[in-house]
Amino acid sequence: MAFDIKDFKKGQPRWCPGCGDHFFLASLQKAMAEIGVAPWDTAVISGIGCSSRLPHYMATYGMNTIHGRAAAIATGAKVANPNLTVWQVSGDGDGLAIGGNHFIHANRRNINLNMILLNNRIYGLTKGQYSPTSPRGFVSKSSPYGTVEDPFRPAELCFGARGHFFARAVATDAAGTVDILKAAYNHKGAAVCEILQNCVIFNDGTHSAVYDKAGRAKNAIYLQHGKPMIFGENNEFGLMQEGFGIKVVKLGENGITEKDILVHDAKCEDNTLQLKLALMEGPDFPVALGVIRDVDAPTYDDAVSAQIEEVKAAKKYHNFAELLETNEIWEVK
């Protein structure tokens, strides 16, 4: 059965004009239509916050739940009903602050969820407090003199929790977003997609270096599995390994050719280089976009079902009446 974008659309989004969520919503609907899972076999589960309104605009099954619990709720839905394709949508506050514990454990268990993290580095719905991804010194309503704490870097948290999939896109980049969403769907297991998204009201410009096409051409690198890591407006730069680190080089300078440039390996089990790529930031490094890590591993939900089948085959009782008979029983006449 083929689906169209409109099969996934519902209602009129009420986000602020220009909010990154509008762009992401359109990309998600497009990706779902291309993936082709029926809207009635799809559940979109969010927590609370601006971006967590998203399920209201989807013609799928959905829940817009409570602060931080989306990953835990999605876990139950997926484990109880493995036929469902589950998309879990959270913002940076919902996913990494109040829901941080669920985020890491969903990754560790490797639940087959598509986990979207809409990162605008601010609390929007509560009107402008710093979030766990706001940079040190960030001035907000709750940090008028600047924050005195370091932020989480989502990839680091995902990898630290043994995550097997991490990808990144900019909300305004429809093609890049659709690409990683499809890759997340195709990955079996917890698949984290960090979406860099602008809040026009409380944190305008937070991702300005990569928010438009020209900026991305200059300041971002699109990683593709098996392809050399070349970037720049004229593809004039590349990434090379240097000792334990990575350096930016200019092709043609000092005799460097394409052959010297690192080739991206998203399938590599060892995440050392993938993490280095994920943590790159300006002005010295490009921001890595695309699928950074995509490694196969057994999923929790499959293992749960497999274990049930295994035990069913091994045990002799398969209903309540038979269960009773496994006990020590006596008869009163």
Next chain:
Amino acid sequence: MADKIIVKELDSVAVRFSGDSGDGMQLAGNMFSTVSATVGNDICTFPDYPADIRAPQGSLTGVSGFQVHIGSNKVYTPGDKCDVLVAMNAAALKTQYKYAKSTACIIIDTDAFKKADLEKAEFKTEDPIAEMGIKNDVIACPITTMVKDCLADSGMDPKAMLKCRNMFALGLVCWLFNRDLNIIAQMLQTKFAKKPGVADANIKVIQAGYDYGANTHASVAHTYKIESKSKTPGRYMDIMGNKATAYGLIAAAEKAGLKLYLGSYPITPATDVLHELSKHKSLGVTTVQCEDEIAGCASAVGASFAGALAVTSTSGPGICLKSEAMNLAVIMELPLVVLDVQRGGPATGLPTKSEQTDLLQCLFGRNGESPMPVIAATSPTDCFDAAYNACKIALEHMTPVVLMTDAFIANGSGAFKLPNLADFPAINPPYVPEDMKGTWTPYMRNAEGSRYWAVPGREGFQHILGGLEKDNKTGAISTNPENHDLMTRLRQEKIDKIQVPDVEVLGDKDDAELLIVGFGGTYGHLHSAMDEMRAAGKKVALAHFKYINPLPKNTAEVLKKYPKVVVAEQNMGQFAGFLRMKIDGFNPYQFNEVKGQPFVVAELVEAFNKL
């Protein structure tokens, strides 16, 4: 030593096995209760174990007890005090003697009353019996020595031999009560089917204990006989409350044709439900041990949305953490069973002890108007029925339900007549009818006021639920004041309309001068108190509540019928307060005790007699 053994016929006796946590007292107690049940006695057991996993051997804090009450008629409690106390070491005698009647027979292992043992038990002299002023019959037997002698040729190492000490004590108790050792031998052969050597050794030691009693008459004046009288014919098993709860959940899932999902986090004294359910994968039961209590409940909400019979299990501290996700299930109107096996609070409180202090938390401990049915199981075996009914109400009325038990009934056991699932009422969740496709919205209601359940996977019924208030008609987010007021009332009415059985009045229902009122796990003690008072000529009745919210329809009528009413509960008056709130002008006497221990029937009778 007595010259002639008299066989004393009793209606009921209580035996308390006590020793170090590792002495196998629970196993000995369970076997004694099962062999007694097999001959038709009624049984009620209760373990009293320390919070520490392994306190130092022989120390006062390391003593665990297991009390078994057997009776020719129905026994409702494990018994206030015991008729036989088994103390496997000096510390056990010191801490457990207070649970022995003045007429009780005491069995001790003299090998565990050496100087070092006495010091660890903080005795000051070398004669603990005299030091404690014990005047009872004492069977002082070198159990350890005799066990070692008995197993000398078995090839077992000394440590393995010592593990059989409990069986010697069991054998001695079996002699006291004229129990048939063949039944025990069969039980051990089944239990250790894969280790016949262990079974043989245990059987040998039990026989030795029995023979010791028979040969020496064991310094006692009499043995006991407990007739079997009133048991309903049928097949029985001994079941602990937590296991009965797990069985009730399994039975309900099967009856409803749904997958059973448990999201949980280990917490004393509820963890055995997680253990039990995680065993039964061959029945398709899915258990997820989550990262925290919050995720336990939240994942169950997700499982419920996805179409499972969803359950989360915990104790009081866990309810605190689950309350926000419980509330989410209230506003999303999804079925969910929340099990609270109560323990002593507040905070981490008394993890292994029993109280009824979570009642108001379960009823009201959430933000907003958050009505939720509350059911309180009344005995270990009633946990089965209560769990089944909690599932039925949750599924048919699309609501979270709190199922309250407590450490006392969760760990206690009773004789459970094997249920036949065919005799239980059907469970019919209000699935959205196919012909509503195209016109259905998520908050349309059936005649009972329940929302319809549209499980994902059904084409044409895609919808969104959530924690934000929804429009009564469209299901869209709404902050309209009239709509919120209406939705609040609809959620309340739905719960109020749930049909629950009338509360039964036991005892002198027509002319009682005192009505005893209780709820949940205190049923056995209150019933026994009533029985004792009536035997003494008083006119007394008992109304014991299992359905707390909504209350039975006849509640006001019952509570206002009698000249005096006392509400007895293991908290500071939470149920009494709730009844005052619900029943205009109701002003009962109160009996409140918060010791973490079961009520003592004698104390109840004394207090009630003073009213």
